[in-house]
Amino acid sequence: MMIKKTLVMGAVALGLAYNPAAFARDYITIVGSSTVYPFATTVAEHFGNIGGFKTPKIESTGTGGGIKLFCAGVGVGHPDIVNASRRIKDSEVKACEQNGVTDILEVKIGYDGITIANSKASPQYKLSVKDVYLALAKEIPDPKGGQTVLPNPHKTWKAVNPELPDKKIEVLGPPPTSGTRDAFAELAMEGGCKQFDWIKALKEQDESKFKALCHTVREDGAYIEAGENDNLILQKLQANPNALGIFGYSFLEQNTDKVQAAVMDGMTPTFESIADGSYEISRPLYFYMKKAHLDVIPGMKEYLTEFTSDKAWGDEGYLADKGLIPLPSEERTKVAADVKSLKNLSLSEK
Numbered sequence: 001m002m003i004k005k006t007l008v009m010g011a012v013a014l015g016l017a018y019n020p021a022a023f024a025r026d027y028i029t030i031v032g033s034s035t036v037y038p039f040a041t042t043v044a045e046h047f048g049n050i051g052g053f054k055t056p057k058i059e060s061t062g063t064g065g066g067i068k069l070f071c072a073g074v075g076v077g078h079p080d081i082v083n084a085s086r087r088i089k090d091s092e093v094k095a096c097e098q099n100g101v102t103d104i105l106e107v108k109i110g111y112d113g114i115t116i117a118n119s120k121a122s123p124q125y126k127l128s129v130k131d132v133y134l135a136l137a138k139e140i141p142d143p144k145g146g147q148t149v150l151p152n153p154h155k156t157w158k159a160v161n162p163e164l165p166d167k168k169i170e171v172l173g174p175p176p177t178s179g180t181r182d183a184f185a186e187l188a189m190e191g192g193c194k195q196f197d198w199i200k201a202l203k204e205q206d207e208s209k210f211k212a213l214c215h216t217v218r219e220d221g222a223y224i225e226a227g228e229n230d231n232l233i234l235q236k237l238q239a240n241p242n243a244l245g246i247f248g249y250s251f252l253e254q255n256t257d258k259v260q261a262a263v264m265d266g267m268t269p270t271f272e273s274i275a276d277g278s279y280e281i282s283r284p285l286y287f288y289m290k291k292a293h294l295d296v297i298p299g300m301k302e303y304l305t306e307f308t309s310d311k312a313w314g315d316e317g318y319l320a321d322k323g324l325i326p327l328p329s330e331e332r333t334k335v336a337a338d339v340k341s342l343k344n345l346s347l348s349e350k
Contacts, residue, residue: 025076026298028056032066032083033179034228035112035248036285039319040083047306053299062228063179071096080293084286085179103291104345108335109313111325113249113274113282114184115261119241125262133192134160135169136223138216147198152218169222172233173246183283184246185215250323274325291342308339
């Protein structure tokens, strides 16, 4: 009776007519990032064991696809939470607002590193972000000099950098809907792109042109979209020892018997190097919650409490055992305070 009463009251709060069939959902639905997925499922399992609430239903849709579903509307026909391996974009917040999703709680949960890895059957790669950009960008600066670009001519890693193996460039990675792909473009591709002074200057002059040049991945087969499934990338790396794959550090940690991370600009991705920022291809992880659903869907507040408890996201928490890099204690305290007060996400603070 309590759940039914909560649903009825929640429906009224949302300005919706109560319909038993439409408001019968008594579990949390979560969509979004494949990187955050294992952390969210771990929290969901612990939450489900508390008793009194059903285990949340979680779907790995990719960050972009998940946010689109999340922003489509308010009500039990739409997801309650979206996991994200990048921060929500202003354009996405506006899309949410246009569909009535106006009160959003942002929860930054920790950090992850983006790794470029290959099979342990092959030698470990030592790359720089400049190597990565010159290998994977659709267009690159003309090697002859000047401020002109040309279609990427590089077929092998050795052509990119004489110190690299004479192996065909084959990189398996996530699609454009993935937060990992967005972060990879911003941190690795853009990082390498800005090694060219005239392109770096272009960011202030024409940001859209700068992004097109730095973020656009080649489409001639050197970069192969492998969907949102990291396990598929892993299988392909095992089948093809010459290929490299892109995925989060947490997934790498779970498969160190099969794959190894490339050294990036002299740094190996480790728990410590990601936590202190010395490994440059690292990014924060988030989830976003509809505040309008807090009093409609049973267990929303309790799930929030479980995820932001020290036993979960703390330095010695069970999520650290899964590969999550915890927030520094001071930052964690601030995020926890914002969560406790249910602080609204606003564009002015983004």
